[in-house]
Amino acid sequence: MKQHKTRIKLANVILLALIEIKKARLKDIQLKLEDIGYRSSEAVKDSHRFAISLGKDWQSAAQQVLDKVSRDMNDFSYHLSRFKEFVSRDTVSIPALPDIVSELHQMELEFEQFRFDLAGKTISVITKPIVLENITFGAFEIQLHLNEFNKLYQNRPYRVIALNPNPAATDEDVTHPHVSHEILCEGDGHTAISKALEQGRICDFFTMVIGVLENYNSASPYVSIDDWERRGCYDCGRTMSSEDSYYCDSCDNDFCDHCSTYCQKCDTTVCLGCSYECPACGQPVCSRCTAKCKDCEEVFCKDCLTDGLCQSCEEQRKEEDEYGEEQESEPLPSVQSDSLG
Amino acid sequence: MRILYINNDGAGFADYLEIAENTTVEQFFKIKMSGANASDYMIRVNRQPVPKDYILQENDRVTITPTKIEGAVLSS
Numbered sequence: 001m002k003q004h005k006t007r008i009k010l011a012n013v014i015l016l017a018l019i020e021i022k023k024a025r026l027k028d029i030q031l032k033l034e035d036i037g038y039r040s041s042e043a044v045k046d047s048h049r050f051a052i053s054l055g056k057d058w059q060s061a062a063q064q065v066l067d068k069v070s071r072d073m074n075d076f077s078y079h080l081s082r083f084k085e086f087v088s089r090d091t092v093s094i095p096a097l098p099d100i101v102s103e104l105h106q107m108e109l110e111f112e113q114f115r116f117d118l119a120g121k122t123i124s125v126i127t128k129p130i131v132l133e134n135i136t137f138g139a140f141e142i143q144l145h146l147n148e149f150n151k152l153y154q155n156r157p158y159r160v161i162a163l164n165p166n167p168a169a170t171d172e173d174v175t176h177p178h179v180s181h182e183i184l185c186e187g188d189g190h191t192a193i194s195k196a197l198e199q200g201r202i203c204d205f206f207t208m209v210i211g212v213l214e215n216y217n218s219a220s221p222y223v224s225i226d227d228w229e230r231r232g233c234y235d236c237g238r239t240m241s242s243e244d245s246y247y248c249d250s251c252d253n254d255f256c257d258h259c260s261t262y263c264q265k266c267d268t269t270v271c272l273g274c275s276y277e278c279p280a281c282g283q284p285v286c287s288r289c290t291a292k293c294k295d296c297e298e299v300f301c302k303d304c305l306t307d308g309l310c311q312s313c314e315e316q317r318k319e320e321d322e323y324g325e326e327q328e329s330e331p332l333p334s335v336q337s338d339s340l341g
Numbered sequence: 342m343r344i345l346y347i348n349n350d351g352a353g354f355a356d357y358l359e360i361a362e363n364t365t366v367e368q369f370f371k372i373k374m375s376g377a378n379a380s381d382y383m384i385r386v387n388r389q390p391v392p393k394d395y396i397l398q399e400n401d402r403v404t405i406t407p408t409k410i411e412g413a414v415l416s417s
Contacts, residue, residue: 102388103388105388106388177412178412178413184412185412185413186410186412186413187410187411187412187413188351188410188411188412188413189407189410189411189412191351192349192350192351192407195349195355196349199355201347201404203388204347204349204404204406207349207383207406207408208349208406208407208410210408211406211407211408211409211410212410212411212412213412214408214409215409215410215411215412217411217412217413219411219413220411220412220413221412
């Protein structure tokens with residue numbers, strides 16, 4: 001009894017959401033009509049300009065108006081055909097409350113994991129784990145937001161949430177070849193899915209969304225299954241298999257073989273951005289194997305520094321030391337009086 | 342005999358139809374979805390799955406829903 005009462009409450013929430021869809025559709029028609037009206041008024045203005053140009057024998061101006069009309073007509077016919085398609089769609093008939101209650105009863109029978117949140121106005125179905133071409137994507141929660149039904153013609157009022165995500169290696173927001181940022185790209189199912197929602201056929205809606213999730217269209221995925229486990233090089237973006245990727249310890253990113261090298265001193269893999277070319281020996285080294293020269297403060301590999309000095313600074317110091325020693329060993333010249341040489 | 346037919350394939354379709362008496366679900370599917378494979382669709386009558394030899398009755402509600410739909414990035 002309590003279950004039936006809850007079902008009726010939920011059916012009422014759905015009914016109100018469907019009324020919102022109908023209102024949204026009418027509002028959308030109004031906007032499209034205003035757009036058609038605006039485009040028509042532009043045609044009237046062009047007709048006026050064309051008549052003036054002809055009257056004054058401004059042939060070049062008349063041609064310019066004609067060119068504009070030709071361009072506008074292409075746009076106009078496109079918008080007109082879209083509008084015609086939109087208004088000629090089946091009239092949205094809102095189902096009666098008992099039909100919606102039956103729909104919910106059907107949901108309970110068909111989907112093992114069906115739940116709803118009356119306060120949050122959401123209905124959810126959890127799919128079985130999805131496996132496509134031997135890649136497991138885990139189960140998804142299809143979460144229908146009844147309070148977003150009024151945006152049906154602009155956005156999808158539902159989210160497809162990966163419960164045990166196995167995202168594409170190149171993009172963690174792509175959790176399924178046809179799901180990005182929890183939004184499903186419905187492809188061939190777009191019109192039928194929208195219509196099912198418009199007409200309150202919630203069960204058909206969930207069946208079709210699951211139908212998209214359980215299939216793979218290799219012609220148009222966000223990330224193809226072949227590339228699912230391939231990583232993108234952090235530097236150039238080229239995808240690569242895990243065997244071909246190189247991890248840079250310094251910046252914690254993966255790189256392809258073109259964008260990475262290894263430290264000639266400690267053999268650590270390092271990306272080109274984090275490696276240094278020693279100005280003395282010319283070899284690439286990682287930051288751990290470098291040090292600054294105490295005198296000139298230039299960075300060198302540790303092997304090219306002796307007692308903290310690079311070769312040239314060391315030589316310079318030696319020269320200075322030798323010169324100093326020479327100075328100390330030579331007797332000072334005798335002081336001569338002024339003007340005598 | 343009149344039935345309510347809801348086809349969720351392609352652009353979708355929902356309307357009342359006149360059909361011959363003693364039409365089975367299998368025959369109806371073949372007429373309406375010629376060339377399609379029944380295993381790629383969920384066929385329900387009055388919200389329930391039915392055997393293919395089920396004979397359609399006056400005012401039945403027949404729903405044909407594809408279960409294999411190709412998603413795509415470029416949908417409107």
